Amino acid sequence: MDAYNVLIIGSGPAGLFAALQLERLGVDRIGIIDRYPYPAGGLLNDGKLNFDYRVGIDLDELKLDRDSAQRLMEEIKLVFAQFPKCRQVTFLDRNEKIEALESIAGEHGVQFIAPEQWHWGTDNGKAVVDYLKNLLKKTEFLLGTAATSIVRQNDDTYHVLCSHQRKKVCHAAKVVLAAPGRSGAYWFRDVAAKLNVCHNFGPIDVGIRVELNRKFYDEVTDIVYDPKFIFRTTRHGDRVRTFCTNPGGRVRSENYNNFKLVNGDALAGRKTGNTNFALINTVSLTAPYSDTTEFGHMIARQFFLLGGGRPIVQRVGDFREGRRSSISTFNSRTRHFGLCRATYNATPGDITLGLPARIIDNLWESLKKMDKIVPGTLHPSTLMYAPEIKFFDTHFITDEHLETNVKGIFVAGDGTGKSRGIVGAGISGIIAARGIFRKYF
Ligand SMILES: Cc1cc2nc3c(=O)[nH]c(=O)nc-3n(C[C@H](O)[C@H](O)[C@H](O)COP(=O)(O)OP(=O)(O)OC[C@H]3O[C@@H](n4cnc5c(N)ncnc54)[C@H](O)[C@@H]3O)c2cc1C
Numbered sequence: 232m233d234a235y236n237v238l239i240i241g242s243g244p245a246g247l248f249a250a251l252q253l254e255r256l257g258v259d260r261i262g263i264i265d266r267y268p269y270p271a272g273g274l275l276n277d278g279k280l281n282f283d284y285r286v287g288i289d290l291d292e293l294k295l296d297r298d299s300a301q302r303l304m305e306e307i308k309l310v311f312a313q314f315p316k317c318r319q320v321t322f323l324d325r326n327e328k329i330e331a332l333e334s335i336a337g338e339h340g341v342q343f344i345a346p347e348q349w350h351w352g353t354d355n356g357k358a359v360v361d362y363l364k365n366l367l368k369k370t371e372f373l374l375g376t377a378a379t380s381i382v383r384q385n386d387d388t389y390h391v392l393c394s395h396q397r398k399k400v401c402h403a404a405k406v407v408l409a410a411p412g413r414s415g416a417y418w419f420r421d422v423a424a425k426l427n428v429c430h431n432f433g434p435i436d437v438g439i440r441v442e443l444n445r446k447f448y449d450e451v452t453d454i455v456y457d458p459k460f461i462f463r464t465t466r467h468g469d470r471v472r473t474f475c476t477n478p479g480g481r482v483r484s485e486n487y488n489n490f491k492l493v494n495g496d497a498l499a500g501r502k503t504g505n506t507n508f509a510l511i512n513t514v515s516l517t518a519p520y521s522d523t524t525e526f527g528h529m530i531a532r533q534f535f536l537l538g539g540g541r542p543i544v545q546r547v548g549d550f551r552e553g554r555r556s557s558i559s560t561f562n563s564r565t566r567h568f569g570l571c572r573a574t575y576n577a578t579p580g581d582i583t584l585g586l587p588a589r590i591i592d593n594l595w596e597s598l599k600k601m602d603k604i605v606p607g608t609l610h611p612s613t614l615m616y617a618p619e620i621k622f623f624d625t626h627f628i629t630d631e632h633l634e635t636n637v638k639g640i641f642v643a644g645d646g647t648g649k650s651r652g653i654v655g656a657g658i659s660g661i662i663a664a665r666g667i668f669r670k671y672f
Pocket residue numbers: 240241242243244245246264265266267271272273274276277278279280281287376377378379410411412413414415416418475483485494495496643644645646650651652653654656
């Protein structure tokens with residue numbers, strides 16, 4: 232059995248930045264476990280980086296003030312800025328245009344945020360991962376290895392039981408950092424419960440991905456690559472926001488074991504004629520049922536069933552008329568799209584069958600406001616894909632070093648409620664690494 236000082240579960244940005252920080256602090260015998268044969272996690276996707284404390288991190292959750300968050304962002308930026316294919320795409324010095332957008336949004340009661348943004352594109356994903364991996368000199372990668380459980384030993388060390396090439400293996404560690412991302416969140420929740428690690432449920436984001444002809448949206452994305460519009464709905468008082476905009480991008484589907492979710496990305500080298508963005512509604516649940524993860528899973532499984540194993544896509548024109556979309560509606564002459572992948576990665580149908588009425592109300596009200604800010608958004612050919620769900624909702628209770636109530640178990644990244652994006656995940660990895668060093672070395 233191999234013994235490590237620190238075993239990190241997950242080789243996404245949270246895990247990689249934690250390892251980088253531990254190495255810089257002089258810690259050796261670091262291992263990173265990932266179930267896939269190539270390290271990466273979500274780094275292979277798109278790579279939009281938001282450097283703004285209002286986006287992708289929760290200051291309270293990380294127990295950070297704005298200045299400390301901004302300083303940590305600078306550290307992350309410094310690492311990515313040395314990767315030549317990562318380029319800045321939103322410059323805050325073009326103030327008048329950003330101010331004009333803020334003002335138009337404000338007239339419709341919508342908040343507009345323009346963060347400093349960088350981007351590398353999915354086609355540069357492998358190169359960025361290789362670049363980060365090469366920065367790590369003392370870390371051992373245990374790839375193609377799925378962690379199955381974590382067992383505490385009498386001497387307060389841990390055994391991480393894994394499956395590797397269908398064989399059971401065990402790795403020992405003084406400290407475990409769990410950074411399993413959204414795909415491993417459910418797994419870690421069960422494992423953590425067996426170790427008596429405490430968690431609670433935060434809100435979940437449920438909604439759709441909107442895809443429209445990019446000519447309508449270029450005016451905005453030429454100024455701010457990934458514009459953030461935040462709506463407060465009048466009927467329910469709920470919060471809806473745009474998220475993850477991909478100018479000239481593609482709609483993608485994310486495969487979970489028993490359902491699929493929609494998402495989006497863009498390449499650096501080849502653009503499509505469309506732009507897509509997520510429009511998501513924040514949902515909190517209270518007694519008697521507060522398990523937002525299970526709530527999200529129920530919605531996702533319903534779509535999986537209704538869409539015959541694929542997400543559902545509906546044209547705005549059909550939605551307005553109260554009818555489902557079908558293959559024939561995609562071939563209609565109003566279509567207005569350059570490339571439309573809809574009919575082979577999603578099933579034309581009716582998104583109102585799978586989303587709760589309150590969420591549909593909120594999304595539609597927000598889209599109507601959006602159409603006033605960006606005319607053309609609600610063109611009949613605009614597509615709405617569902618479900619887009621962001622599982623950042625299981626929050627592990629930690630101290631300021633991201634150590635849980637169980638000594639030696641630290642958490643970081645999206646799957647543990649500590650971030651909502653690459654930069655935030657990296658920051659949480661750095662915080663956890665510094666905490667591990669301070670407490671255990
Ligand atoms: C299509 C798409 C586009 C995106 N675009 C952007 C973007 O442009 N900008 C942005 O900021 N964010 C984007 N994201 C989100 C981003 O990928 C995540 O926020 C980020 O990767 C979270 O980092 P993480 O380290 O917490 O987890 P992840 O990056 O998800 O890494 C977790 C790793 O843990 C591994 N793992 C899980 N469970 C186990 C287990 N039991 N045993 C072993 N290994 C395990 C997984 O295989 C995975 O490699 C996108 C996501 C998708 C799907």
